[in-house]
Amino acid sequence: MEHVVIIGNGIAGITAARHIRKLSNKKITVISAESDYFFSRTALMYVYMGHMKFEHTQPYENWFWKKNRIELVNAYVNKVDTENKTLLLQNSQAIKFDKLIIATGSKPNMFGWPGQDLKGVQGLYSKQDLELLEANAPNKEICKRAVIVGGGLIGIEMAEMLRSRDIPVTFLVREASFWDIVLPQGESQMINEHIREHHIDLQLNTNLVEIISDENGRAKAVTTDKGETIACNVVGLTAGVSPNVNFLKDSGISLGKGVLVNQFLETNIKDIYAIGDCAEQHQAIGNRRPVEAVWYTGRMMGEALAQTICGRKTPYNPGHWFNSAKFLDIEYQTYGWVFPEVSKKEYEQHFHWRHPKEKICITVAYHKDNKQLLGINTFGIRMRHQIVDRWLTEKRDINYVMEYLKDANFDPEFYSRHEKSIVAHYNSIFNTNITPKKKSWKRIFSNA
Amino acid sequence: MKAIKNIGLLIFLVGLSIFTLLPLTGTFTLSTDNLKKVVTDQNIKSEIFVQELENTVVGKSFNGVSALSSKITTALENANAHHRENKEYNKVMYVGPHDMAATLAKASGEGFIVNNKILMWFLTFGLGIIGALVFILPNVILLGKKGIKNDGIYHEKATNRGWIAWLVFIYLVSFYLLLYFRPEYAVNWTYTLDPLSLWLSGNLAGHWFVYGFMYSVVMTVMAVRMYIKYRHNTYQMVRTTSVLFFQIVFAFLIPEIMVRLQMPYYDFKNIFPLDYDFFFQWNLRSLLNSGGIGLFILVWGIALTLVVVPVMVYFFGKRWYCSWVCGCGGLAETLGDPYRQHSSKSLFSWKIERWLIHGVLVFAVGMTLMTLYSFFTESSTVLGIKTQSVQNAYSFLIGAIFAGVIGTGFYPIFGNRVWCRFGCPLAAYLGFVQRFKSRFRITTNGGQCISCGNCSTYCEQGIDVRAYAQKGENIVRSSCVGCGICSAVCPRGVLNLENGPLEGRINPTEVLLGNDVDLMDLVNKKS
Ligand SMILES: Cc1cc2nc3c(=O)[nH]c(=O)nc-3n(C[C@H](O)[C@H](O)[C@H](O)COP(=O)(O)OP(=O)(O)OC[C@H]3O[C@@H](n4cnc5c(N)ncnc54)[C@H](O)[C@@H]3O)c2cc1C
Ligand code: SF4
Numbered sequence: 022m023e024h025v026v027i028i029g030n031g032i033a034g035i036t037a038a039r040h041i042r043k044l045s046n047k048k049i050t051v052i053s054a055e056s057d058y059f060f061s062r063t064a065l066m067y068v069y070m071g072h073m074k075f076e077h078t079q080p081y082e083n084w085f086w087k088k089n090r091i092e093l094v095n096a097y098v099n100k101v102d103t104e105n106k107t108l109l110l111q112n113s114q115a116i117k118f119d120k121l122i123i124a125t126g127s128k129p130n131m132f133g134w135p136g137q138d139l140k141g142v143q144g145l146y147s148k149q150d151l152e153l154l155e156a157n158a159p160n161k162e163i164c165k166r167a168v169i170v171g172g173g174l175i176g177i178e179m180a181e182m183l184r185s186r187d188i189p190v191t192f193l194v195r196e197a198s199f200w201d202i203v204l205p206q207g208e209s210q211m212i213n214e215h216i217r218e219h220h221i222d223l224q225l226n227t228n229l230v231e232i233i234s235d236e237n238g239r240a241k242a243v244t245t246d247k248g249e250t251i252a253c254n255v256v257g258l259t260a261g262v263s264p265n266v267n268f269l270k271d272s273g274i275s276l277g278k279g280v281l282v283n284q285f286l287e288t289n290i291k292d293i294y295a296i297g298d299c300a301e302q303h304q305a306i307g308n309r310r311p312v313e314a315v316w317y318t319g320r321m322m323g324e325a326l327a328q329t330i331c332g333r334k335t336p337y338n339p340g341h342w343f344n345s346a347k348f349l350d351i352e353y354q355t356y357g358w359v360f361p362e363v364s365k366k367e368y369e370q371h372f373h374w375r376h377p378k379e380k381i382c383i384t385v386a387y388h389k390d391n392k393q394l395l396g397i398n399t400f401g402i403r404m405r406h407q408i409v410d411r412w413l414t415e416k417r418d419i420n421y422v423m424e425y426l427k428d429a430n431f432d433p434e435f436y437s438r439h440e441k442s443i444v445a446h447y448n449s450i451f452n453t454n455i456t457p458k459k460k461s462w463k464r465i466f467s468n469a
Numbered sequence: 470m471k472a473i474k475n476i477g478l479l480i481f482l483v484g485l486s487i488f489t490l491l492p493l494t495g496t497f498t499l500s501t502d503n504l505k506k507v508v509t510d511q512n513i514k515s516e517i518f519v520q521e522l523e524n525t526v527v528g529k530s531f532n533g534v535s536a537l538s539s540k541i542t543t544a545l546e547n548a549n550a551h552h553r554e555n556k557e558y559n560k561v562m563y564v565g566p567h568d569m570a571a572t573l574a575k576a577s578g579e580g581f582i583v584n585n586k587i588l589m590w591f592l593t594f595g596l597g598i599i600g601a602l603v604f605i606l607p608n609v610i611l612l613g614k615k616g617i618k619n620d621g622i623y624h625e626k627a628t629n630r631g632w633i634a635w636l637v638f639i640y641l642v643s644f645y646l647l648l649y650f651r652p653e654y655a656v657n658w659t660y661t662l663d664p665l666s667l668w669l670s671g672n673l674a675g676h677w678f679v680y681g682f683m684y685s686v687v688m689t690v691m692a693v694r695m696y697i698k699y700r701h702n703t704y705q706m707v708r709t710t711s712v713l714f715f716q717i718v719f720a721f722l723i724p725e726i727m728v729r730l731q732m733p734y735y736d737f738k739n740i741f742p743l744d745y746d747f748f749f750q751w752n753l754r755s756l757l758n759s760g761g762i763g764l765f766i767l768v769w770g771i772a773l774t775l776v777v778v779p780v781m782v783y784f785f786g787k788r789w790y791c792s793w794v795c796g797c798g799g800l801a802e803t804l805g806d807p808y809r810q811h812s813s814k815s816l817f818s819w820k821i822e823r824w825l826i827h828g829v830l831v832f833a834v835g836m837t838l839m840t841l842y843s844f845f846t847e848s849s850t851v852l853g854i855k856t857q858s859v860q861n862a863y864s865f866l867i868g869a870i871f872a873g874v875i876g877t878g879f880y881p882i883f884g885n886r887v888w889c890r891f892g893c894p895l896a897a898y899l900g901f902v903q904r905f906k907s908r909f910r911i912t913t914n915g916g917q918c919i920s921c922g923n924c925s926t927y928c929e930q931g932i933d934v935r936a937y938a939q940k941g942e943n944i945v946r947s948s949c950v951g952c953g954i955c956s957a958v959c960p961r962g963v964l965n966l967e968n969g970p971l972e973g974r975i976n977p978t979e980v981l982l983g984n985d986v987d988l989m990d991l992v993n994k995k996s
């Protein structure tokens with residue numbers, strides 16, 4: 022029986038394991054040093070905030086693994102011996118494999134800041150980081166202020182977490198506006214406002230210079246490039262993540278930032294594959310980045326690779342890009358590509374509408390010549406994935422999108438709808454005369 | 470703000486303490502006249518019983534109801550034993566000894582409580598309501614911006630099965646046990662509501678009136694909490710208003726007013742088989758003897774079960790009843806909301822759920838068939854089994870213990886829908902229709918799920934919503950009551966309650982949207 026060994030029990034590794042089990046009878050072993058069972062990393066924040074217990078973040082009950090004959094090993098892999106097809110574990114055990122899947126995820130970036138190894142300084146990636154934060158910042162008496170460095174998705178989640186325990190938070194962001202390397206101006210501005218509404222001290226255009234230690238080797242303050250010193254007990258470093266591949270350095274597996282793979286997720290060595298956050302495509306697919314560190318792509322790679330391993334060679338060939346996040350109270354969804362001003366293509370134009378009072382807005386990106394839809398961002402409006410995906414595939418133009426916008430609304434029943442004012446705004450800008458069509462189940466389910 | 474909340478809590482606890490002490494206090498003296506009146510009203514033929522009461526009770530003053538009660542129950546049991554022995558069946562009293570004690574105690578109360586009914590109302594219910602509102606209202610400001618407000622739920626002793634939760638559990642269970650099995654202890658509570666009851670129905674308040682009133686009040690106060698907590702969510706606001714309306718108007722007011730108009734007491738939204746005694750002999754008799762309105766109720770009751778349920782579930786799903794109309798659901802969605810996370814999501818619980826709830830449905834239907842058979846053939850047994858014993862067993866086990874004591878008492882530990890999920894026979898019936906022929910489903914939004922688990926955690930019906938959502942599958946489950954909370958708490962906008970065409974309602978897909986289109990075809994072909 023062929024033995025498939027997977028390093029990493031995150032979404033990528035576990036999806037691969039589950040699908041291989043569905044398609045075959047192979048022996049499957051999953052090795053991970055973080056937790057006994059698969060859990061959802063994206064839900065770590067809710068455990069600290071008291072919405073859930075850690076056990077709730079585990080999508081499968083504990084008996085699931087045995088029943089599906091997926092063997093779990095809680096151990097750290099020190100070394101991959103590619104020649105003998107053997108893994109050496111930290112507990113000096115050795116495990117032989119016929120096929121190896123590397124799905125080791127990411128680790129928080131540390132840019133060599135002075136003081137980054139002090140006590141009270143931490144990232145937020147793993148279960149251990151969560152436990153550390155619980156120890157470092159159990160309440161506002163012990164943690165009188167926290168400083169978060171790095172304005173991305175994890176940074177804002179960490180700010181929200183700490184605020185849920187009323188801990189004062191200073192949020193240092195390098196950019197001129199929150200996440201404006203991804204979000205267009207209007208949206209990024211709106212999020213700035215919302216962050217401040219939550220009493221988070223947002224400092225834009227500001228970099229960390231140094232973390233200052235107290236006499237016990239604990240962080241007691243940070244200094245910024247604005248010359249300010251901010252007293253604090255906890256420093257959260259959330260300046261992005263990078264592939265967790267250091268342990269592969271001398272293995273002969275070729276590495277760039279991550280494990281280099283082709284479209285079939287194969288590394289340079291036969292029978293060794295990489296998926297999820299730690300994989301780096303030789304050649305980026307479409308507008309995607311070579312390393313895609315999001316939940317969905319890890320899952321898709323796992324699904325594709327399972328096919329290959331079970332004898333149906335399948336490239337990783339993702340469909341239209343999509344993603345979502347939540348900025349404090351504001352839900353964000355994106356479909357296709359909407360680029361911010363800094364990286365916008367020369368043909369890309371935007372239509373933007375924002376609600377006069379609420380924190381709700383939409384941006385539609387389209388091609389300036391043929392008006393073809395390129396992507397949609399929404400904040401505070403839920404969109405129907407299936408419909409927007411179909412529009413992108415069918416290469417609809419923006420007028421069509423406006424006309425059928427109601428089909429794509431996915432907000433709960435009785436919510437106030439905004440299509441009318443969105444389209445009115447559109448008409449007034451483009452001198453068009455579009456009336457939005459009534460939502461139609463028939464259209465929604467046609468070729469579903 | 471926090472200080473105001475604490476003051477509210479204090480006022481509430483004072484009201485609750487007085488309320489809790491009331492059953493243990495009060496003076497009771499049964500006069501000869503009052504005894505005569507009860508004997509006439511209740512049509513009591515046992516002179517032994519009356520004689521014993523005259524010897525041991527009449528004219529004596531009792532402190533607290535318990536001494537009085539034990540005399541009455543003993544007298545009743547002795548008298549009945551005597552009559553049974555002498556085969557004087559027409560003299561046997563079929564009313565329960567504690568119900569008799571409650572009736573006589575009600576006629577015997579005197580002193581401060583009886584003379585100050587309105588003041589006593591204020592000191593119990595009044596303080597409770599004011600305190601609770603003062604405790605809840607500051608949340609308008611404390612909770613901050615609109616959004617999901619689940620911070621700290623798993624840190625609080627009240628909502629994380631801490632000692633507060635266990636205290637509430639014990640309190641609720643004791644309250645229900647008292648209400649069902651020792652109603653004489655509720656007598657002092659009934660005095661406080663006499664003025665209202667007289668005004669509504671023209672009768673003095675009984676312990677079920679107290680229960681109905683409390684139920685409505687608790688729901689109203691906790692609905693205020695819902696409005697504040699979910700003020701960003703229109704679905705929750707509308708739904709809460711709807712259950713509140715049906716409780717106050719249909720379950721509480723209309724039946725009382727009907728009594729005043731000499732009509733049968735009837736809750737027009739209580740549907741068989743939840744309304745399990747609808748076909749009981751005494752009810753059918755009473756309806757048939759009430760002229761036009763009785764007949765109307767009979768037809769209405771049957772139509773609710775046979776026509777309204779399937780049609781409404783077809784168009785809107787089970788939710789139209791369970792989380793928009795039903796009283797049990799109404800309490801669960803208001804008083805029970807802080808506990809919704811405790812429903813177990815394990816596969817094991819799901820197995821138990823299916824056995825139990827369908828078992829109760831079979832029990833209810835079987836009992837009703839026996840009842841109808843007995844009614845039409847006028848025989849008291851079916852295949853050698855006494856219909857009456859089966860009815861009593863059902864009333865005791867399901868009606869009182871399961872629906873009441875467990876159904877509500879277990880909120881703080883096992884979640885707010887224990888009865889609705891494991892026991893309610895109507896829910897089982899609604900669920901069949903929802904599962905097999907309904908336009909309702911919870912749509913999963915393509916590939917957007919991040920498996921975070923908020924939906925599953927907060928599903929009061931113990932549905933592992935995530936298990937479907939992370940596969941891109943719609944959720945079509947017979948137990949879903951459409952409360953809409955899974956959709957509300959999902960941080961990625963994945964879930965939406967919708968009524969749409971039947972086709973494509975159930976959509977098992979292997980590969981999620983956003984992936985390679987050919988891969989999707991490949992995988993789905995194989996399965
Ligand atoms: C706080 C937070 C919030 C997020 N929110 C979102 C979101 O909302 N949406 C989204 O799309 N993405 C989100 N992400 C990103 C997403 O979680 C990741 O892209 C995804 O979890 C990566 O999955 P993976 O399977 O590739 O790796 P991982 O989940 O990182 O799993 C890798 C596992 O391998 C183990 N491992 C590594 N090296 C070894 C070794 N040598 N030996 C043994 N075990 C090893 C690790 O300990 C880890 O358990 C978030 C990430 C974080 C940290
Ligand atoms: S699945 Fe959702 S709507 Fe249905 S009962 Fe559970 S939480 Fe409520």
Ligand code: SF4
Nearest residue numbers: 918919921922924959
């Ligand atoms: S709450 Fe939403 S994102 Fe989280 S598991 Fe449920 S459906 Fe998925």
